[in-house]
Amino acid sequence: MEKQLKVFIVSDSVGETGEHVAKAAISQFRPMLQDVDFRKFAHIYTMEHIHHIVKLAQQQQAIIIYTLVHEKMRQYMHEEAEKAALDAIDVLGPIISTVGKTLDEKPAEEPGLVYQLDDGYFKKIEAIEFAVKYDDGKDPRGILKADIVLVGVSRTSKTPLSQYLAHKKIKVANIPLVPEVEPPEELYMVDPKKCFGLVISSEKLHSIRKERLLALGLRDDAIYATDNRIESEIAHFYHVVDRIGCDVIDVTNKAVEETANDILQRLKLI
Amino acid sequence: MEKQLKVFIVSDSVGETGEHVAKAAISQFRPMLQDVDFRKFAHIYTMEHIHHIVKLAQQQQAIIIYTLVHEKMRQYMHEEAEKAALDAIDVLGPIISTVGKTLDEKPAEEPGLVYQLDDGYFKKIEAIEFAVKYDDGKDPRGILKADIVLVGVSRTSKTPLSQYLAHKKIKVANIPLVPEVEPPEELYMVDPKKCFGLVISSEKLHSIRKERLLALGLRDDAIYATDNRIESEIAHFYHVVDRIGCDVIDVTNKAVEETANDILQRLKLI
Known part of the structure; x- marks a missing residue:
């Protein structure tokens, strides 16, 4: 039987990275999936927005995949998703933490830095x-x-x-x-x-x-x-x-x- | 002071996804970084290869970022990195597990599926x-x-x-x-x-x-x-x-x- 999957991509920038990772992972299920309903939430900066997105995800039983550069926002997303008993996957957090620890430096926490016009x-x-x-x-x-x-x-x-x-x-x-x-x-x-x-x-x-x-x-x-x-x-x-x-x-x-x-x-x- | 960072991207396919995520996360440290030494290991299928890559990462004190579709291989990478006291970040695993659980389906575990000629x-x-x-x-x-x-x-x-x-x-x-x-x-x-x-x-x-x-x-x-x-x-x-x-x-x-x-x-x- 073919199944439906809902995925919310949440980003403080354009959501490119989250989309890329989501597609790579989900391709492993493609033969079983009729289609995947991706929905992207770009330029998400506030806790209020995150709160609403999690509510919406709960209504639609969506998986959340997020790329947020502020540690506070990642933490908030994690807590909100947990309260709602939803799966929410942090794409950037583990790497940002590891690199920060390795370099003994704090990240800039500035969305969209990867798109800097350098x-x-x-x-x-x-x-x-x-x-x-x-x-x-x-x-x-x-x-x-x-x-x-x-x-x-x-x-x-x-x-x-x-x-x-x-x-x-x-x-x-x-x-x-x-x-x-x-x-x-x-x-x-x-x-x-x-x-x-x-x-x-x-x-x-x-x-x-x-x-x-x-x-x-x-x-x-x-x-x-x-x-x-x-x-x-x-x-x-x-x-x-x-x-x-x-x-x-x-x-x-x-x-x-x-x-x-x-x-x-x-x-x-x- | 500007610092050096070594990052190994390990993939059973071409390593595109790992590279994308690594760059997005590391851009948060760019002002502090002189340059990042990325090294890509593509088409990595065997435990032996993983073993060697972890040894090399240990010698060079590199961070490992991996995209491996086989659960066994991800598990092995995790264990090897832990033994070597290295940071190794699993990019696809958390999403594959979550989607598998949500759909109640097993993933195909076939590398490069995202590049299928469909x-x-x-x-x-x-x-x-x-x-x-x-x-x-x-x-x-x-x-x-x-x-x-x-x-x-x-x-x-x-x-x-x-x-x-x-x-x-x-x-x-x-x-x-x-x-x-x-x-x-x-x-x-x-x-x-x-x-x-x-x-x-x-x-x-x-x-x-x-x-x-x-x-x-x-x-x-x-x-x-x-x-x-x-x-x-x-x-x-x-x-x-x-x-x-x-x-x-x-x-x-x-x-x-x-x-x-x-x-x-x-x-x-x-």
């Missing part, structure tokens, strides 16, 4: 804009300016992977490879260590492309999805990456997050 | 590609296909904001406004409720543009950064958003995450 923030913004600017081989000069260059046939998640790495403050340029177009010379001028070829099994590529054609209302026997076409694209891909001398990553059935992690590990960036 | 995943990928395709007014047809349309003068974070919302599976088109170019007609055809104007104080815009010119090696008195130019751009912006009839959000000194949260709240999407 150097790291601007580096991230710059990397996101870079990835958009140098997406899909739009401007080959990006290849020489990038921290990482991705090459691959179409439908190997180059764009989302570039964006994901941008969120890690890494500047990525991506270049599509098609047999008809000579790849830009710049590809052979970069350090092959910072270049990665993305490949996908021809069966998978075939099925993705068929679906895409159908979604576009085209016949699925268009040249784009034929076996011959796919084989020749993949052969051309290997020809180019061999010449570059870069690593090749098989992204078949891999989420972007996993491919990104693979790349970061190869570059020893994590 | 409908939600493909919607996100599609939204990321959409935002790249319809960035910076490249193709006005995007306006009619988008869930959200952003308009604004240059340097109001339209591109990163579009990407951030894409990660929430929302398709965003963004349109730059400059006095010399008539905005696309499509802007006046969409529901004004899904359109948002982004504005920034003229002082801030002035200083951003001066910096940008200097970074480009140009003189800072170029027309792009003059007060007159900025005033006329902002006047034109208000003229257009008035005609659209959409909300205006002031993004001065606001992080992209905060602006996104503001938009999602106005649309009642959270």
Whole structure:
């Protein structure tokens, strides 16, 4: 039987962290869950607000997941939830306490500090804009300016992977490879260590492309999805990456997050 | 005095969740920290690995933050850290236990389930590609296909904001406004409720543009950064958003995450 779950995310900032953790944990129950009803309470600063949220959670039998930087507020949430016999999970408290003890320092207790407009923030913004600017081989000069260059046939998640790495403050340029177009010379001028070829099994590529054609209302026997076409694209891909001398990553059935992690590990960036 | 902190992120998947929570908590100590030495241990499945990581953490006096979906592994990590007198914080365990109890179900205990290539995943990928395709007014047809349309003068974070919302599976088109170019007609055809104007104080815009010119090696008195130019751009912006009839959000000194949260709240999407 499929079940319903209500989750309240309570934060003194935007609630991003609580949502992330909640989703990761709850994914472990996904096959049994029809859907999860997430409700976010952002910018919660007062005890009065917390009191009302706990009352509401009690009425709806919701689980509370909270990220509150003030120790007093965490304490109050804990007590209120206990009084209401509700489960309330403190996401940040244990880490803040441990780090405070380790450093022998008091935390700033200032909501939203993680979103401070500091150097790291601007580096991230710059990397996101870079990835958009140098997406899909739009401007080959990006290849020489990038921290990482991705090459691959179409439908190997180059764009989302570039964006994901941008969120890690890494500047990525991506270049599509098609047999008809000579790849830009710049590809052979970069350090092959910072270049990665993305490949996908021809069966998978075939099925993705068929679906895409159908979604576009085209016949699925268009040249784009034929076996011959796919084989020749993949052969051309290997020809180019061999010449570059870069690593090749098989992204078949891999989420972007996993491919990104693979790349970061190869570059020893994590 | 500035201090050093070592943090080990241990995960049976890519370690994204642990990293996110660690950064949010540790940002509360940033003014006192010189830098934080994060080290990520991804795809950790065996007790032997955990044993070695705890030994290493002991040598380096690191704090451990872990996301492990197997209860046995979490238990083992807890015991090993206790034996080594180390702080080890379990990020997922408390939520997994609570949800299991609430639903009266056992978790799947399958690492990386949150990255499953399901409908939600493909919607996100599609939204990321959409935002790249319809960035910076490249193709006005995007306006009619988008869930959200952003308009604004240059340097109001339209591109990163579009990407951030894409990660929430929302398709965003963004349109730059400059006095010399008539905005696309499509802007006046969409529901004004899904359109948002982004504005920034003229002082801030002035200083951003001066910096940008200097970074480009140009003189800072170029027309792009003059007060007159900025005033006329902002006047034109208000003229257009008035005609659209959409909300205006002031993004001065606001992080992209905060602006996104503001938009999602106005649309009642959270």
